[in-house]
Amino acid sequence: MLELRDVQVVFDGFRALDGVDLTVPEGELRFLIGPNGAGKTTLIDVITGLTRPASGSVRFGGDDLVGRKEHQIVRLGVGRTFQTSVVFEELTVLENLDLAASFRKPLWSLTRRRKGVSEAVEEALARTGLEELAGSSAGVLSHGQRQWLEIGMLLAQRPRLLLLDEPVAGMSKDERERTGELLTQIADDHTVIVVEHDMDFLRRHASKVTVLHEGKVLVEGSVEQVSADPRVQEVYLGR
Ligand code: ADP
Secondary structure, eight states: OEEEEEEEEEETTEEEEOOOOOOOEEEEEEEEEETTTTSHHHHHHTTTSSSSOOEEEEEEETTTTTTTTTHHHHHHEEEEEESOOOOOOBBBBHHHHHHHHHHTSGGGGGGGGSSSSOOHHHHHHHHTTTTGGTSSSGGGOOHHHHHHHHHHHHTOOOOSSEEEOOOTTTTOOHHHHHHHHHHHHTSSSSSEEEOOHHHHHHHHOEEEEEEETTTEEEEOOOOOHHHOOOEEEEEEETO
């Protein structure tokens, strides 16, 4: 379970997060929305150790994350995607997954790893549906397949919590649909937080949504509840 209490982040006197409370139970698929500048990226940065809050607590499982370094937080089982790609185009799909999996291991284990594909990599391949492309160069993947590979690379690191930043941006309708199914399936045995703007996608795939606005949680609930909320319509949907 992830639990943020009264988290404040201040940049040069500006409150990017202003007393955020957020609880995401284990195994939940939670969507995070809000207009530009609402604090969504800052929130993810705080959870992953990129930004240190001025005050407040961030707990994951039994651990307090505040003050820990990014790599320590990865080791505690928190993985994230960035809007910039981390895929190595000159490597194959399998090699990318294998490389990602090895980041949680000590360097000396790299020599032992070559015997076969690790279980984590096999599972990541199967889940993302990329088995048939395992030997293909990542450079030839479609945009959607590449996004799935990025999610697969996270899965190969065996996280318990995944933080995904706009995973369906730029995808075709079919790819979005598959991604929605993939996220739901991943949430069977992981906690997943997804930043996403596409309301159609949310209506089809989100069960619970948190709306951020001006560094605060404005409202939380089902997609129907939040999209019917007048405060959300005002700040987010621009009505
Ligand atoms: P969102 O992801 O919801 O668009 P952000 O978390 O990126 O919002 O930003 C929240 C606010 O904090 C914005 O007003 C942004 O300009 C400001 N901000 C974010 N990072 C920094 C930083 N490193 N220095 C100063 N201001 C920042």
